[in-house]
Amino acid sequence: MAPTPRLVAIRHGQTEWSKSGQYTGSTDLPLTEDGVEEMRTAGLSIFQKNNLISPERVTYIVVSPRTRAQQTMNLMLESVPEERKKHIKVIVDEDVREWEYGDYEGRLTSEIIELRKSRGLDKERPWLIWRDGCENGESSEQFGFRLSRAIQRIRQLHKISHEKNEAADILLFAHGHSIRYLSALWFGLGVEKECSEEQKKEVVHRYDNNGELIPDVHMETYSHMVSNPNFLLCPGGMVVLGYSHGCLDEPALELSGAFIPQNSICLT
């Protein structure tokens, strides 16, 4: 029997702004030299030295349109044999791009807090991006909606492979907020909301399944956060999202990340 499908989400490596703590949404920065070196080493470690991810099991890569995510992907894939790489389909997905920070783009948390204060905001409680979102950028509901849509698509790809009894590790290269947010929604955090009539019309874009179109997905509901999920995720950090009991109706978070004993049988 094929192993249970997984989604392995990898945050891009270090940039000048991840180093300084500046919010980086649509600004298209490359990795620093340290970031390049680190992600190359990470690829070697994960695909070869420790064999934490078997390249044979990777079916799709979903990647943010931003340079830093794509560069991270390319550096890590240097450790995957050329022959194998041909079989992995790469999908650039706008839905997994970073939070649109609007007025807060390029700023530090302390600067954002001051800016909001000067605009008369946050008099009763401190700013929380997970609840309050970004002025002239995305609200938490908007961010949650598009990440819920990305999750639906990925689960559909998992389902198709699972029904064929094929392994399906999907890799996701994205960002600090988008991965933490998506991870939280994946294993059931956040609040569920019915889609508006307009949102219902937005069919979940099809991912092309090796030439065959996969069936459309319609969403009746989506989820979004109203509080901080309290996660740590460094540049280059890697999250493993899977399913309990090998059952695709039971999405779960792998608490150990990718570093788990090779022969363990997981019944939890």
Add this chain to the structure above:
Amino acid sequence: MAPTPRLVAIRHGQTEWSKSGQYTGSTDLPLTEDGVEEMRTAGLSIFQKNNLISPERVTYIVVSPRTRAQQTMNLMLESVPEERKKHIKVIVDEDVREWEYGDYEGRLTSEIIELRKSRGLDKERPWLIWRDGCENGESSEQFGFRLSRAIQRIRQLHKISHEKNEAADILLFAHGHSIRYLSALWFGLGVEKECSEEQKKEVVHRYDNNGELIPDVHMETYSHMVSNPNFLLCPGGMVVLGYSHGCLDEPALELSGAFIPQNSICLT
């Protein structure tokens, strides 16, 4: 400045019952031969080959009284130099032992479901251990109370080291349910409840701090789960619990587990 304190929680290696899926609470089973081999390799990988945990930073080990947890600890510590081991204080803590399964000890999930059905239970909704607990064993409230107490103690040790500007990785060797439950409470899942007058009298037992008694901790509230946190954790799996922004008031879950790029600066 010393790195932010962490709690690294390690589930014991494979036993005959973790292999078969039988609930193992107080039953005192040893590891299987595969389990022994795997945990020895894991120790080598974590402390030496990949240097995921620096033995120099480990201050305390908190371990369940059960053989399988202690055996796992000893196998992994084979990869820590003798000289360094002398400086690590080992605390056997009843509060981190596995859930007391009561009537369900040694049984499979399917058998428990049948047993409960034969007793007229679960007519309206299926059994959920995280909410319904175990007959003649511990309720979820009871389990949550003692794990909250263990968390308070560990945070106190972190605080003492942090104030002295000393590194403090604490290792915890425990069990599938106790680690998943403790992890969920660590980063804020579950519901908070006021301690009863009796519970308030139960001072959090002191851990001896290298000969000096550390101050008592009193708990006004504790937390417990009412739903499944949806975590995967295999035998030998390892969870990293820390704090956001280096701030001990912001407990958080490391989404990547122990496998994070060595030079990353984490600002999230």
